Amino acid sequence: MFGERFYDCNIGQIFNNVHLRVLYLRGVNLIALPESICKLKHLRYLNLSRSSIEVLCESIIYLQNLQMLLLNDCKRLEKLPRGLRYLRNLQRLDITDCISLSHLPRGIKELSSLRTLSMFPLNKSVYPFLNKSVAKIGELGSLNLLEGNLKIAGLENVGGLSEAKSANLKCKTNLSVLVLNWSKTDFSSRIQQMFTHDEEVLEGLEPTSSLKELRIWDYRGKIISPSWMLNLKNLVEIEFYWCKKCEHIPALPRLPNLRVIVLRCMDSLKCFHDDHTNMFGNTTTMFPCLQKLDILNCPVLNSLPSHLPKLEVLSLDCCKKLVSLPDEIQSLNFMKTLKIRGCKHLRKRYDKEIGVDWHKISHIPNVRIRPYGEVDDDEEDEEKIDEIDK
Structure with a gap:
């Protein structure tokens, strides 16, 4: 659609590592994050920049230690979780060039x-x-x-x-x-x-x-x-x-x-x-x-x-x-x-x-x-x- 190049990755096993603090998925070919991401309670850094992500699952709000959420150049991303406001430790939200994103959640x-x-x-x-x-x-x-x-x-x-x-x-x-x-x-x-x-x-x-x-x-x-x-x-x-x-x-x-x-x-x-x-x-x-x-x-x-x-x-x-x-x-x-x-x-x-x-x-x-x-x-x-x- 936009001419991007993404790489394929089997991320299923990643979410079993409950002590993970940094997750770098820049450029990944992934439409949506699995709901099981909520297991990563200690995650502080999540990078999905330049990926094919279209929607972030609501379960991301359980990542209460998340400080950085990088989504720049995710041209297919259409919306953010309605419960985004619950990520009280979030310090950086980068949605630069997310051209399909029409609004932020209340x-x-x-x-x-x-x-x-x-x-x-x-x-x-x-x-x-x-x-x-x-x-x-x-x-x-x-x-x-x-x-x-x-x-x-x-x-x-x-x-x-x-x-x-x-x-x-x-x-x-x-x-x-x-x-x-x-x-x-x-x-x-x-x-x-x-x-x-x-x-x-x-x-x-x-x-x-x-x-x-x-x-x-x-x-x-x-x-x-x-x-x-x-x-x-x-x-x-x-x-x-x-x-x-x-x-x-x-x-x-x-x-x-x-x-x-x-x-x-x-x-x-x-x-x-x-x-x-x-x-x-x-x-x-x-x-x-x-x-x-x-x-x-x-x-x-x-x-x-x-x-x-x-x-x-x-x-x-x-x-x-x-x-x-x-x-x-x-x-x-x-x-x-x-x-x-x-x-x-x-x-x-x-x-x-x-x-x-x-x-x-x-x-x-x-x-x-x-x-x-x-x-x-x-x-x-x-x-x-x-x-x-x-």
């Missing part, structure tokens, strides 16, 4: 020892009576020991500001990477869009000020401008992906430690900020630490920011309205790589040795200017990896 908030929860899916069941057993975003509110990466998916199912605030992300001071993911829009969800409150929900999802990376995917509002954005003084990287209706992005220049900006598939984005409001005042302070600016498929973007003194990598792909690069690019001493593809105006203007402005970029060690559809082998590999990640 009661996840009772896992008071949980430190790692890679994903919190919020997709509602097509059967309303089943939604009573589904964890809502408010269950995140008490899980303040969470650290590392957290992705919240299905945010179109959050009702508004107060419900979003109940996640209490601001108090999760050990989180370093946060992904806020709405679902891609299709024909069947157009009616639902009339009742969504994306801007309110985003405002309510205020993260900890110590956050290092923020990614916003598939957001459907016209403006990304939550009041808390300027509080992210420690933010190093930010990414906006598939925010099709967004016309403006927030006041990123005011984030003093920002080093990476990634913009992908932003159909309506015209500029980095509203020039008419003059919101930044002295532009010489803009992006003092930015090292990488990566922009892909922003067809109406018509300008790039200036004053990027530390910029090292600039990548522009399918930005058809861009007619020029900032004039200061010829004086950027840290520039190492400039990639331009599918930008016809830029390609003509900066074509090697014959373009009218080639002299402005000729000092950059690695310059690649190509038409749409032409890629290097390494770029093609990167694009495949990006597509898989999404």
Whole structure:
């Protein structure tokens, strides 16, 4: 179904070893765990990553000493045990890339020892009576020991500001990477869009000020401008992906430690900020630490920011309205790589040795200017990896 490769293993005898503490079944060809796993009372570590597992049996709740449950890349896994909340010693639940997992069971908030929860899916069941057993975003509110990466998916199912605030992300001071993911829009969800409150929900999802990376995917509002954005003084990287209706992005220049900006598939984005409001005042302070600016498929973007003194990598792909690069690019001493593809105006203007402005970029060690559809082998590999990640 997904093209995975699994190995076969006769695990029947394993469950007779009642003193087992570590069980590593990564990549095993196994649809479901036998109910007899409940015999492993001393088990602390269970790794089923990249396996063909589809469901975890309810008897797993008897593993009261279990601390780590690793299920990352189990693409066929559809649900977790309803009694998951009884695993009170569980510290790590890794469900990264479990693409068939639509929700978490109700009661996840009772896992008071949980430190790692890679994903919190919020997709509602097509059967309303089943939604009573589904964890809502408010269950995140008490899980303040969470650290590392957290992705919240299905945010179109959050009702508004107060419900979003109940996640209490601001108090999760050990989180370093946060992904806020709405679902891609299709024909069947157009009616639902009339009742969504994306801007309110985003405002309510205020993260900890110590956050290092923020990614916003598939957001459907016209403006990304939550009041808390300027509080992210420690933010190093930010990414906006598939925010099709967004016309403006927030006041990123005011984030003093920002080093990476990634913009992908932003159909309506015209500029980095509203020039008419003059919101930044002295532009010489803009992006003092930015090292990488990566922009892909922003067809109406018509300008790039200036004053990027530390910029090292600039990548522009399918930005058809861009007619020029900032004039200061010829004086950027840290520039190492400039990639331009599918930008016809830029390609003509900066074509090697014959373009009218080639002299402005000729000092950059690695310059690649190509038409749409032409890629290097390494770029093609990167694009495949990006597509898989999404």
